[in-house]
Amino acid sequence: MYILAIETSCDESAAAIIQGKRGKVKILSNLVSSQINLHRQSGGVIPELAAREHVLNLLPIIDQALKKAKLKPSQLRALAVTKGPGLITSLLAGTETVRALSVAWQKPIIAVNHLSGHIYANFINHPKISFPLISLIVSGGHSSLVYLKKHNSYKIIGETRDDAAGEAYDKAAKMLGLGYPGGPIIAKLAEKFKQENKKTKLSFPRPMIHSTDLDFSFSGLKTALYYQLKKDKQWSKRKADYCFAYQQAINDVLISKSLRALKKYKVNSFLLAGGVSANLNLRKELNREIKKKNKNIKFFAPQLKYTTDNAAMIASASYFHYQQKKKQAFTPWQKLKAKPNLTLS
Numbered sequence: 270m271y272i273l274a275i276e277t278s279c280d281e282s283a284a285a286i287i288q289g290k291r292g293k294v295k296i297l298s299n300l301v302s303s304q305i306n307l308h309r310q311s312g313g314v315i316p317e318l319a320a321r322e323h324v325l326n327l328l329p330i331i332d333q334a335l336k337k338a339k340l341k342p343s344q345l346r347a348l349a350v351t352k353g354p355g356l357i358t359s360l361l362a363g364t365e366t367v368r369a370l371s372v373a374w375q376k377p378i379i380a381v382n383h384l385s386g387h388i389y390a391n392f393i394n395h396p397k398i399s400f401p402l403i404s405l406i407v408s409g410g411h412s413s414l415v416y417l418k419k420h421n422s423y424k425i426i427g428e429t430r431d432d433a434a435g436e437a438y439d440k441a442a443k444m445l446g447l448g449y450p451g452g453p454i455i456a457k458l459a460e461k462f463k464q465e466n467k468k469t470k471l472s473f474p475r476p477m478i479h480s481t482d483l484d485f486s487f488s489g490l491k492t493a494l495y496y497q498l499k500k501d502k503q504w505s506k507r508k509a510d511y512c513f514a515y516q517q518a519i520n521d522v523l524i525s526k527s528l529r530a531l532k533k534y535k536v537n538s539f540l541l542a543g544g545v546s547a548n549l550n551l552r553k554e555l556n557r558e559i560k561k562k563n564k565n566i567k568f569f570a571p572q573l574k575y576t577t578d579n580a581a582m583i584a585s586a587s588y589f590h591y592q593q594k595k596k597q598a599f600t601p602w603q604k605l606k607a608k609p610n611l612t613l614s
């Protein structure tokens with residue numbers, strides 16, 4: 270079956286077409302129209318501007334996605350769309366477009382939770398991931414540990430109490446004058462520092478690392494950076510050092526909580542997901558630490574192009590959702606509503 274998916278929960282307008290066949294997802298087209306340059310000027314996403322851009326971008330990228338996949342709308346089995354969580358004005362651009370296309374093309378809609386999309390980015394390359402599993406979703410808006418007994422069965426076992434990991438990166442980059450989004454730039458400078466075999470004398474807190482629950486807190490880390498920068502007159506000459514120490518603090522907490530979750534829940538697989546899963550240092554260290562503790566747990570992370578927001582991951586989630594529920598996976602266009610605070614359930 271062919272599915273066209275649309276993702277507009279934040280600042281990427283994305284459209285993708287997949288072919289789902291015998292439990293496997295094949296990507297036929299995957300277009301992302303990034304608004305990074307627009308939001309770079311303000312150091313973060315301005316919702317009103319993001320929504321306007323989505324409205325302008327969506328139809329052209331949907332058209333391109335169909336052309337690239339060499340398909341006509343009549344060949345699609347369903348339209349998938351992100352229902353939430355995200356910025357309401359951004360989400361509405363996607364859901365309203367899909368409602369209109371559903372009526373025009375007479376196609377059913379599969380509404381997808383953005384976070385399940387991040388998890389299912391892993392299934393694009395690894396359709397045979399075995400359950401039960403734990404997924405660590407780390408993005409600009411979320412840091413969550415989720416337990417899945419089977420497809421589409423979500424139990425949140427840990428969450429951030431304040432800032433998300435990606436937000437911690439973005440805010441730090443702003444303080445260090447490095448631009449937006451912060452994660453990729455900080456990761457690059459941290460790697461440079463490491464390659465030069467330098468040792469850092471900076472120390473950042475590891476918030477909640479010793480608490481017995483599986484929750485996170487990252488806002489204190491950003492405050493710690495703020496006060497260190499205030500004390501250090503030479504900070505602008507040591508940016509790479511700051512990036513290295515800051516990244517290590519975030520990764521230490523993410524790894525420690527993931528290992529704690531794996532102690533508590535017996536699973537076959539661990540899936541890293543979300544924009545922060547593009548962090549190569551996190552991938553390497555988390556994989557190594559999981560292997561050290563339990564060789565039988567398989568570690569997965571999405572291919573880099575499916576880590577940050579894209580529509581292929583939404584299409585993938587919708588396909589596995591349909592596989593499970595068949596026509597019950599469909600939402601009539603009259604009932605489709607964007608939900609900015611949608612939770613995984």
Ligand code: KG4
Nearest residue numbers: 408409410435450452544545547548577578
């Ligand atoms: O999943 P995503 O594209 O959007 C949300 O759903 O929020 O994640 C974006 C986040 C941003 O905060 C960005 O700084 C972070 O992912 N990110 C990274 C890296 N690449 C993107 N964080 C750390 N290291 C990276 N290489």
Ligand code: ZN
Nearest residue numbers: 408544577578
């Ligand atoms: Zn995302």
